[in-house]
Amino acid sequence: xxxxxxxxxxxxxxxxxxxxxxxxxxxxxxxxxxxxxxxxxxxxxxxxxxxxxxxxxxxxxxxxxxxxxxxxxxxxxxxxxxxxxxxxxxxxxxxxxxxxxxxxxxxxxxxxxxxxxxxxxxxxxxxxxxxxxxxxxxxxxxxxxxxxxxxxxxxxxxxx
Numbered sequence: 001x002x003x004x005x006x007x008x009x010x011x012x013x014x015x016x017x018x019x020x021x022x023x024x025x026x027x028x029x030x031x032x033x034x035x036x037x038x039x040x041x042x043x044x045x046x047x048x049x050x051x052x053x054x055x056x057x058x059x060x061x062x063x064x065x066x067x068x069x070x071x072x073x074x075x076x077x078x079x080x081x082x083x084x085x086x087x088x089x090x091x092x093x094x095x096x097x098x099x100x101x102x103x104x105x106x107x108x109x110x111x112x113x114x115x116x117x118x119x120x121x122x123x124x125x126x127x128x129x130x131x132x133x134x135x136x137x138x139x140x141x142x143x144x145x146x147x148x149x150x151x152x153x154x155x156x157x158x159x160x
Contacts, residue, residue: 005095008088014128021077028072056087079133
């Protein structure tokens with residue numbers, strides 16, 4: 001079976017997302033912060049009338065935050081029914097991946113904190129971690145994030 005993956009850069013590493021889960025790729029825009037959100041949540045944007053939280057993958061992966069550049073992009077997706085945009089340093093390409101180029105993540109690196117690692121892909125230029133977008137948040141992170149979003153939406157609605 002052949003699948004397509006959107007490859008992107010975070011720092012010096014290459015990651016990917018299955019194209020079936022990508023709703024769009026957007027240029028970075030100003031983000032409205034969410035008070036008390038985890039440090040890897042940049043904030044939210046209004047994208048064509050839909051409020052979408054922004055997850056900074058650099059921060060999620062324990063890297064230092066950097067200023068957005070012209071290449072910084074937002075990959076819009078859904079994680080367990082929740083709209084989300086992943087802030088990435090640069091979208092590289094759409095890769096057509098043959099089955100024999102996708103490998104299971106070694107058991108030794110599997111943990112709740114690495115549930116985001118779906119498969120390892122041999123891109124022909126090196127290896128890339130293909131994200132399982134439903135594993136990006138731990139259960140506790142998802143609960144805390146949903147609670148933060150609810151309180152932010154309640155505050156926004158009260159202002160109207």
